[in-house]
Amino acid sequence: MARVHYREIEGGSGGYYALLGALAALIFAGLVAAWTMEHEGHYVTGMSNRIVWGTPHVFAVFLIVAASGALNVASIASVFGRDLYKPLARLSGLLAVTLLAGGLAVLVLDLGRPDRLIVAMTHYNFKSIFAWNIFLYTGFFAVVGVYMWTLFERRLNLYSKGVGLVALLWRLVLTTGTGSIFGFLVAREPYDSALLAPLFIVMSFSFGLAIFVLVLMAACGWTGRALGEVVLKRLRELLGVFVATVLYFVAVHHLTNLYIARQHDLERFFLWEGGVYPALFWFGQVLIGGLLPLLLLFGTASRRALAAAALCVILGGLAQLYVLIIGGQAYPQRIFPDKEVSSSFFDGVVAAYAPSLPEVALGAGGVALALALTAVALKVLPFLPRSLADGDVGGSTA
Amino acid sequence: MNPHRRQLLGWGAAAAGAALAPGLRLIELAQARSPQEAASKLQRWGLLIDITKCTDCDVCVTACHEENGVSGHGRPATDAQWIRKVSLRDKRTGYAQTLPLMCQHCEDPPCVDVCPTGASFRRDDGIVLVDKHTCIGCRYCVMACPYGARSVVHEAVSGQKAGVPRGKGTVESCTLCVHRVDRGQTPACVEACNRDGGKAMAFGDLNDPAAEIHRRLKSEPSSQVRADLALNTGVRYQGL
């Protein structure tokens, strides 16, 4: 295989600065939103005492889950020795770090007391999966950092397999940890499923690869680098498999619930009667996030279709997390089984929620932060190969 | 014993009580822990609520929010509620009941387990509290509580009471009136219920064989809400 040549992107064009400017504006809007929420209190959002995790959590969890999945391409290259993916490994690692940074920024700025971040860093309750996640997230930065170093430094290349394996295992644990945030909530039926952890892992593969594909296509397209069919075909097939796997897990999840009599009310709510949640499930998650991408990925070989499929996966993923996180809280907690319940505190009723502007701005700001960090990093260090044309990549053996 | 006689005896006891009260109060104060003293594992504070006596009133709610300076902003979805009246109706029989619901002061509290900073904690005497200085407002405890007992302080608070710290951006719930309990008093809801309400609530040390609550739990049927979760709540109900 020919040596891969990497080079920084020029980053001097008007388009580059326009992109950075637009992202900076979104980040600024996110910061203003966070400041407003902190200054006024969370009552200015759509959140309430019943929906305590709102749209910011949807974005934050999406980014964190996608961060772990974005590392897939690098893992396939280093750990499983697939040459075709090797030229893509650096970008894969970069996205893992920037997406996680964006997600964590949203999570922290949505706290009731973001000014107390230092408390979170100095007081640990080791029984809390949240506290463990703080270690998993910071550790992930460190592990991926070292891993990137072994990819960049030729002398260290031989360690990239070992370190890549550590990074692979680390991110599997990280995603399990993120899924467990919900899995540990014993008293909320919608999260009462052993399938949540594996579901989060396959979701991470799918969302992370979708973002990777879009960023790769944009970066190559805008900098005039060749991106051959060989690479695209691989990514297309891989994404298709991941999307299908997510659909499969979602189907199994609902089918097992339908089998359990005490979960029937729950299923009726999420699949049929729950208003916006079944709508988001069928149209957002299943149709736009699942079936449509499958059609686009396996039906045609066009680049546009691949990009559109990746975009659909992202939108479907956001819908899926919205249903899971917000729908899971909207569904009334069953405190008194067999009783109709009512109170001034909205017991027994579906909790109302509508995303507010500050929440959406904060979430979008996190996405913008991840993309801006990526754009800047591409200019500063040689993450992208000079060419991914068919003749320049790992060849047909991969 | 016929009701009339019971009432007479009751009055007699009340009169004797009134005469003895100042002295008893002194003993009570002498026995009460000073605020500096650590809470003791020997005790387990709890409530026993007989909902057959609980009527459509809400004096417990008013008393609690008055005592703890919990005032609303006219926004029901985000205003804090430390205690609420819940109406129940059996889905099959239609039998209707009402009861006060607040933090159940679980022995194995999910809120404490999930709290990343340890701000949610359980005192040795069973009272579950939030340390207002270390709560970062992540709201994970609200997600974890099976009883919907916790509120997020959604906006700036005013009219705070001494000894009951509150703060925007943090989470709070029933403290079992820990500031009163530490002075040897009963929680405000219990006091109000027994004064102006249906006399449905009793407070005491679940571990103390001499306490009325201990005796009643030993000799009368009672239940925990969501007993299936095995949290061993400090708040028990009768007639549920």
Ligand code: SF4
């Ligand atoms: S009732 Fe809720 S807030 Fe109270 S101790 Fe139990 S889990 Fe914690």
Ligand code: SF4
């Ligand atoms: S909101 Fe506060 S008390 Fe609740 S889990 Fe978070 S840090 Fe702990």
